[in-house]
Amino acid sequence: MKIKKGFEIRQLANISVVVKTDQEKEKAVFTLNDTGTFLWNLLGQETEEEALLEAFLGEYDVEREEAQADIREYIDTLSAMEVLET
């Protein structure tokens, strides 16, 4: 899976803003926290969920089960927003 074309991420003022440049008005902008930005950057290229988990565990001090659940939720959210292509 990876991020679909048409999304741009901008990091400024200590926040990450994702902009969908071809969309009108609503739901064209959303923000990400630090961990969300980390995962987003990995999803810029074709990646598997397992690879995301390993990279995440290498970066953050967190239990495997907790990380796995958070990543699944993150992927589900992005899928629901039609951000990911699989």
Next chain:
Amino acid sequence: MKELLSYEEICLLGMLKEALGGKETTAVRQWEERTPDWGRISEISGKHAVTSLLYDVLDASKTICAQEKERMMSGCRQTVLQSYRLLFLTKYITRLLEKRKIPVVVLKGVSTAAFYPVPELRKTGDIDILIPEKDVGSACRAIQEAGIWMDKEQRANHHIAFTTTEGISIELHTMFAEPFDSETVNRYMKERIGECFRRCMREKIMGIELPVLDRSYHAWQMILHMLQHFLRSGFGVKLLCDWTVIWRQPWTGEEKEKLQELVVQSGIRGFVETVTGVCVKYLGLEQELVPFVPAQEEIADEFLREILDAEEFGKSDTDRMVALRGTGAVDFVREFHHQMRLTYPKAGEMVLLWPILWVMMLVGFLHRNRTVRGVSTWRIIKKAAGRSRLVAQMHLFER
């Protein structure tokens, strides 16, 4: 003798100079050498809507306390999100009108933000769109059909205001500014609207393509907007920042010549030179970029003091209402008549009604001073006279 600027004001202007990203960004950082009252800086920058521009300066500062820093930076983050909200709403509205074959140009806010090193950090409160007067009816219908309602009370003669369900204000302009106290200038402004649409261009702003004015018309609109506010209750430092960053764009010689023509023909060269003088002296604007001679330092100083006192759009005091073009009794009478024409644009066209309208205007003015503004009429007149001395030096509307 009282100093022109407080230490905090000097620091704020120094920070803005650095934030706007000119050549002289390695100037002395006073605020790092002697700790200012950061609470006061936060207060002043907030009142002038420029706090978010300071993001990088705040981030790098060693003298600001953690709590104040976080408070100010949190405001910066809100500005970033608001900028995107307005950007996409602007895109939505312009597309909506363009689909109906209505020519549109985005004014002020989002289009001016594009000139900044980080556009998202310029605080913008509303959306301003210019359309031809003949298309007002169909544009209003299109916007209302999209579920955005026209404001019940319309306060200006040169735009129609709408408000979205989220509370964002959209203004549909048919002119660059409210009519001034000069028929010649008003006629000239009106005549130029057609040309401004012909010179309009499409620019990518924060990733989104929008129709905007070319640089000459953009700068002219910017200065007319400043003048309009200056002749009323005033304007704040943010508009000076706008004037500084627009000159760092890639201007062509033709665009500069066009702007000179627009400025001279509208009789506002004295005002442009004064604004430029302040920006050169305090915000690092490179004099060689601007085709106007900056005003003398004393005039620039006096003007800056006036701007710092005004806060954003002259919100600071209820006794700030107008600045007259002169200091004599005739100037007061002329301004009173001009205000009557603005308040009653249709009835004011009938000369026979003028005596009645003057009385209505005077009664309304005195009544509002007592009940709404809570300030004496004498104080308002005194303040107007003080500000008018500055205006008189600009020889406004003289070609």
